[in-house]
Amino acid sequence: MAKPIEEVAQATGFSVTTVRLVTSGQGDKYRISAATQQLIGEYVREHGYILNHAARSLKLKRSDAIGLVVPEISNLFFAGLMAELEALCDAHGLVLLTATTHGDPTAERRTVQNLLARGVDGIILAPCGPPEPGPGRKPRTPMVMIDRDYPGSPCPAVVSDNCQGATELTRAMFATAREAPLFLCAKPELPSIAARVRGFRAVCREQGRGEGEGLLFHAPADNQAAGRAMAEAALAKAALAGGDAPPAALMCSSLLVLQGAMQVVKARYGRIPPEIVIGSFDDHTMLDFLPNRVLAIAQDRPALARRAFDLLRRQMAGETVARETETVPVRLIRRG
Amino acid sequence: MAKPIEEVAQATGFSVTTVRLVTSGQGDKYRISAATQQLIGEYVREHGYILNHAARSLKLKRSDAIGLVVPEISNLFFAGLMAELEALCDAHGLVLLTATTHGDPTAERRTVQNLLARGVDGIILAPCGPPEPGPGRKPRTPMVMIDRDYPGSPCPAVVSDNCQGATELTRAMFATAREAPLFLCAKPELPSIAARVRGFRAVCREQGRGEGEGLLFHAPADNQAAGRAMAEAALAKAALAGGDAPPAALMCSSLLVLQGAMQVVKARYGRIPPEIVIGSFDDHTMLDFLPNRVLAIAQDRPALARRAFDLLRRQMAGETVARETETVPVRLIRRG
DNA sequence: TTGAAAGCGCTAACAT
DNA sequence: ATGTTAGCGCTTTCAA
Numbered sequence: 001m002a003k004p005i006e007e008v009a010q011a012t013g014f015s016v017t018t019v020r021l022v023t024s025g026q027g028d029k030y031r032i033s034a035a036t037q038q039l040i041g042e043y044v045r046e047h048g049y050i051l052n053h054a055a056r057s058l059k060l061k062r063s064d065a066i067g068l069v070v071p072e073i074s075n076l077f078f079a080g081l082m083a084e085l086e087a088l089c090d091a092h093g094l095v096l097l098t099a100t101t102h103g104d105p106t107a108e109r110r111t112v113q114n115l116l117a118r119g120v121d122g123i124i125l126a127p128c129g130p131p132e133p134g135p136g137r138k139p140r141t142p143m144v145m146i147d148r149d150y151p152g153s154p155c156p157a158v159v160s161d162n163c164q165g166a167t168e169l170t171r172a173m174f175a176t177a178r179e180a181p182l183f184l185c186a187k188p189e190l191p192s193i194a195a196r197v198r199g200f201r202a203v204c205r206e207q208g209r210g211e212g213e214g215l216l217f218h219a220p221a222d223n224q225a226a227g228r229a230m231a232e233a234a235l236a237k238a239a240l241a242g243g244d245a246p247p248a249a250l251m252c253s254s255l256l257v258l259q260g261a262m263q264v265v266k267a268r269y270g271r272i273p274p275e276i277v278i279g280s281f282d283d284h285t286m287l288d289f290l291p292n293r294v295l296a297i298a299q300d301r302p303a304l305a306r307r308a309f310d311l312l313r314r315q316m317a318g319e320t321v322a323r324e325t326e327t328v329p330v331r332l333i334r335r336g
Numbered sequence: 337m338a339k340p341i342e343e344v345a346q347a348t349g350f351s352v353t354t355v356r357l358v359t360s361g362q363g364d365k366y367r368i369s370a371a372t373q374q375l376i377g378e379y380v381r382e383h384g385y386i387l388n389h390a391a392r393s394l395k396l397k398r399s400d401a402i403g404l405v406v407p408e409i410s411n412l413f414f415a416g417l418m419a420e421l422e423a424l425c426d427a428h429g430l431v432l433l434t435a436t437t438h439g440d441p442t443a444e445r446r447t448v449q450n451l452l453a454r455g456v457d458g459i460i461l462a463p464c465g466p467p468e469p470g471p472g473r474k475p476r477t478p479m480v481m482i483d484r485d486y487p488g489s490p491c492p493a494v495v496s497d498n499c500q501g502a503t504e505l506t507r508a509m510f511a512t513a514r515e516a517p518l519f520l521c522a523k524p525e526l527p528s529i530a531a532r533v534r535g536f537r538a539v540c541r542e543q544g545r546g547e548g549e550g551l552l553f554h555a556p557a558d559n560q561a562a563g564r565a566m567a568e569a570a571l572a573k574a575a576l577a578g579g580d581a582p583p584a585a586l587m588c589s590s591l592l593v594l595q596g597a598m599q600v601v602k603a604r605y606g607r608i609p610p611e612i613v614i615g616s617f618d619d620h621t622m623l624d625f626l627p628n629r630v631l632a633i634a635q636d637r638p639a640l641a642r643r644a645f646d647l648l649r650r651q652m653a654g655e656t657v658a659r660e661t662e663t664v665p666v667r668l669i670r671r672g
Numbered sequence: 673t674t675g676a677a678a679g680c681g682c683t684a685a686c687a688t
Numbered sequence: 689a690t691g692t693t694a695g696c697g698c699t700t701t702c703a704a
Contacts, residue, residue, distance in 0.1 A: 003697050015674050020699080032673070053454045054393035055697035058680045063390065065454075073422070079415040086409070086436055095450060098434055100422055114431060118389045118401075224621065259621045271627060285560065285595045286622035291607060339681050351691045356683075367689065391681035394696045 004049055012043050023049060057119050065095045066312065067115035067123040071103045076255070077282055077299065078126065081146070084305030085124065092313070094121075103222075105129035116141055122312040127153070142315030146308045149191050149325050158308045158326045162192050162281075165297040165330040166199025169251065169279050171206075172295050172332060177249035177277040180209050184230040184261055185253040186222040193253055196281060200251070219257070227252065227260020235268060251279035262290075278336075287335050294335040303328045340385055348379050359385065393455050401431045402648065403451035403459040407439045412591070413618055413635065414462065417482070420641030421460065428649070430457075439558075441465035452477055458648040463489070478651030482644045484527050485661050494644045494662045498528050498617075501633040501666040502535025505587065505615050507542075508631045508668060513585035513613040516545050520566040520597055521589040522558035529589055532617060536587070555593070563588065563596020571604055587615035598626075614672075623671050630671040639664045 005023075009016045014036060021030050022040045043049075057063045068085055070078040082098050089096045097120060101108040108128055115123055122142040130150045145157035173181040183200050187193050197216070204212035217233055219226035238247060246269055252258035258280050266272050274291040283298035307326050315321050341359075345352045350372060357366050358376045379385075393399045404421055406414040418434050425432045433456060437444040444464055451459055458478040466486045481493035509517040519536050523529050533552070540548035553570055555562035574583060582605055588594035594616050602608050610627040619634035643662050651657050 005697070015676090016698095017674060017676090017700095021673095024699095030673075036673090050449065050453045052394070052697050054390045054399065055680090056699075057390035058388070058394055058682090059697085059699050061680075072419075073409075074412065074415045074419045076410065076412065076415075079410045079412075082434075083408075083410045083436060095433070095435070095454065097431070098418075099431070100419060113386065117386050118431070255622075259624070262625060266624065272625070284622070286591075286620070286625060288595070288602065289598060289608070289622060289625040291627060341681070352682090353684095353692085354690055357690090360683095369689080372689090388681050391696085392683075394698085395681085395683050397696075 004052065008040065008043060008047075008049050011047075012040050014040065023051070061119075062121055063119040064093060065097055065118070065120050067112075067118075067120040068096055068098045069101060069108060069111050069115070069123065069125045069127075070098065071101055071126060071128050073098065073100045076284065077147075077301070080301045081126075081305055084302050085309060088305060088309045101128055103128045122316050124308050124312060142312055144308050144311045144315070146304060147192060151191075154323060156311050156321050156324050156326070158304055158311065158328065159192065160299045160304065160330050161327045162195035162330070163199040163202075165281065165299075165332075166196040167203055168199075168330075168332045169281070169295055169297050170200045170203035172334075173249050173251060173277060173279045174203065174207050176293060176295065179248035180204070180207065180212075180215055181249035181251045181277070181279060182215050182217065182234050182247050183212070183251045183253070184217045184219070184227060184234065184257050186219045186226045186230075186257050187253075188218050196253060222254050223256050224260035224263070227257035227262075228264050229260075230257065231261035231264035235264065246273040246276050248275070249277040249279065251281075253281055255280060255282045255284055283333050290336055292336050296333045296335060297330050298333050299330050300328050340388065344376065344379060344383075344385050347383075348376050350376065359387070397455075398457055399455040400429060401433055401454070401456050403448075403454075403456040404432055404434045405437060405444060405447050405451070405459065405461045405463075406434065407437055407462060407464050409434065409436045412620065413483075413637070416637045417462075417641055420638050421645060424641060424645045437464055439464045458652050460644050460648060478648055480644050480647045480651070482640060486527055490659060492647050492657050492660050492662070494640055494647065494664065495528065496635045496640065496666050497663045498531035498666070499535040499538075501617065501635075501668075502532040503539055504666075504668045505617070505631055505633050506536045506539035508670075509585050509587060509613060509615045510539065510543050512629060512631065515584035516540070516543065516548075516551055517585035517587045517613070517615060518551050518553065518570050518583050519548070519587045519589070520553045520555070520563060520570065520593050522555045522562045522566075522593050523589075524554050532589060558590050559592050560596035560599070563593035563598075564600050565596075566593065567597035567600035571600065582609045582612050584611070585613040585615065589617055591616060591618045591620055619669050619671075626672055628672050632669045632671060633666050634669050635666050636664050 005016050005019055009019045018032060019040055021032055022037050023044060066089065068082060073079055086096045097115060099111045101111055105128055112123060124144055124146055126147040127145055127150060131153045143155045145153055145155060147159055149157040149159045185193060185197060188197055201212050204210060217230040219230050250261060252261055262272060276292055278290065278292050278294045280296040283296040287294045287296055311321055341352050341355055345355045354368060355376055357363055357368055358373050359380060363373045402425065404418060409415055422432045433451060435447045437447055441464055448459060460480055460482055462483045463481060463486060467489045479491045481489055481491060483495055485493040485495045521529060521533060524533055537548050540546060553566040555566050586597060588597055598608060612628055614626060614628050614630045616632040619632040623630045623632055647657055
């Protein structure tokens with residue numbers, strides 16, 4: 001069996017060069033006669049010639065694919081990013097390969113290696129740990145970090161302005177509720193979360209609440225169980241202080257934490273007391289379901305995606321991009 | 337510059353065969369001396385040899401990658417499926433390429449072609465339209481449909497038991513609420529949705545409500561706007577009938593529809609009247625946020641993923657798989 | 673306009 | 689236990 005393109009050439013009686021020119025859409029450019037183009041076009045439509053990208057990549061040392069590595073694709077934030085990036089790739093004739101690390105730095109390393117082996121032309125990475133010193137990084141594949149900006153990383157990053165968001169949100173919480181908000185905070189060691197804590201603390205100082213002592217609760221994982229654990233701790237503390245009333249205001253570092261916390265609150269009070277003011281990083285339409293006043297920080301996913309994509313393309317075009325961090329503003333949404 | 341593997345060979349003084357045997361982990365099998373393996377291993381770790389998959393694919397006519405094509409990755413159901421499939425791929429040394437079609441059959445065709453061109457060894461497809469007659473499908477790449485089973489499709493499919501789910505859900509709705517449920521139903525032409533309508537109608541008959549006349553509302557798109565539109569229509573109809581009370585029971589064909597409907601209900605009554613019994617296909621933790629009695633159908637995503645993956649692997653192994661439809665049971669969740 | 677041919681990096685068959 | 693080599697399908701140069 002001849003190679004696909006040769007097969008087409010033989011069947012139509014033209015040379016492989018001519019066939020290639022036509023199938024690659026350069027027919028007009030090289031003045032291939034309309035009749036020839038017609039013939040070849042028909043044969044291809046009929047018999048379905050499919051270009052072999054492996055061969056193409058091998059020859060061109062370019063795959064027209066880029067990789068996206070995220071901690072968790074079932075997290076709506078990352079799924080949304082993926083959707084945005086896919087659209088951008090589509091518009092530029094690229095294909096997006098997405099892989100999940102489940103927050104495991106080892107898996108992340110493996111995944112990145114795998115993408116490099118697959119010859120992606122660039123990588124967008126939401127890292128789940130600080131960069132390793134990595135000795136012999138030979139193939140300088142373009143790369144940009146997204147969502148999380150670890151100091152010491154060798155490539156540019158695009159992140160939300162988490163500190164601004166936290167500041168705005170915390171201020172709004174203080175303004176709306178009659179008491180200082182509790183902050184249930186998962187994975188405080190992540191740069192994005194650390195920035196939120198900084199914003200929170202800054203506003204606490206403004207409000208004469210010191211460094212937010214007694215208001216902050218931490219957890220090592222970002223999931224519902226962590227949310228439940230932190231909420232239990234917060235309620236227990238309140239109970240010790242003698243109060244049995246629900247907290248006036250509750251902030252959560254992520255939707256998962258909020259979900260867990262609400263489960264505990266509901267179990268404790270038989271319902272979700274509507275007077276609790278709720279603060280959330282990450283917005284979601286379903287927050288409308290809560291009877292409460294909800295303040296949510298919405299990240300600008302399209303902007304994050306676009307900036308990361310541009311940064312990557314510039315590197316792919318050979319430009320040397322400075323190791324800078326681009327910050328994308330967020331906005332406060334009031335629901336309920 | 338020599339080819340990567342030759343470079344390693346020259347630098348270490350061994351032949352490419354030896355190097356390849358070691359790097360591909362077959363060193364012991366071919367009794368390469370420990371010293372040799374050690375030496376090569378060190379050089380590789382030091383200088384970072386990365387296998388070129390494009391060349392490998394070209395040679396082997398196999399990419400160790402499979403494609404997943406879904407209508408919308410920011411839909412939690414599909415994101416979840418993707419996560420499950422990724423884990424399965426990982427465990428089998430495969431890589432998963434995921435692409436989104438936004439429900440556009442043209443984009444779907446393009447995407448599938450693209451995956452084929454990229455040499456994926458198989459495709460899992462949640463189709464957004466009936467299969468085209470497709471004349472000259474030469475390369476019989478293994479394929480399985482998921483979530484949606486169009487009659488006339490040439491390949492096996494794995495779907496949830498939507499009819500069973502609808503039957504259970506509708507019965508539970510009748511049993512819980514004092515009135516027959518309204519059913520807001522987006523994209524009724526999708527096979528998965530059609531099955532839900534069948535189940536709904538069957539129970540209506542059981543309950544002496546005929547074919548569910550007056551209870552069903554349709555929309556051509558599955559999004560929040562459609563949910564709002566159907567909810568408006570439903571409330572308007574109720575108002576015409578003289579009633580101003582909220583409906584006793586409301587079923588939605590998807591979470592997006594439910595979200596839109598709740599927005600309208602909230603706007604209309606100033607809050608979400610907690611006495612409405614809510615039925616949902618697709619479960620989500622945030623349904624706990626509703627003060628209402630919520631009945632939700634949860635699809636078994638791990639089982640769907642596993643079955644589709646197995647079906648695909650069997651085809652990839654050369655087995656001829658019958659054009660059958662596997663049905664995965666769903667279960668009813670009571671929330672709130 | 674069209675043809676011929678080299679070579680991208682890897683694998684597997686065949687030779688030692 | 690290790691070395692040699694053809695060829696996967698494509699792009700690109702050079703020639704006609």
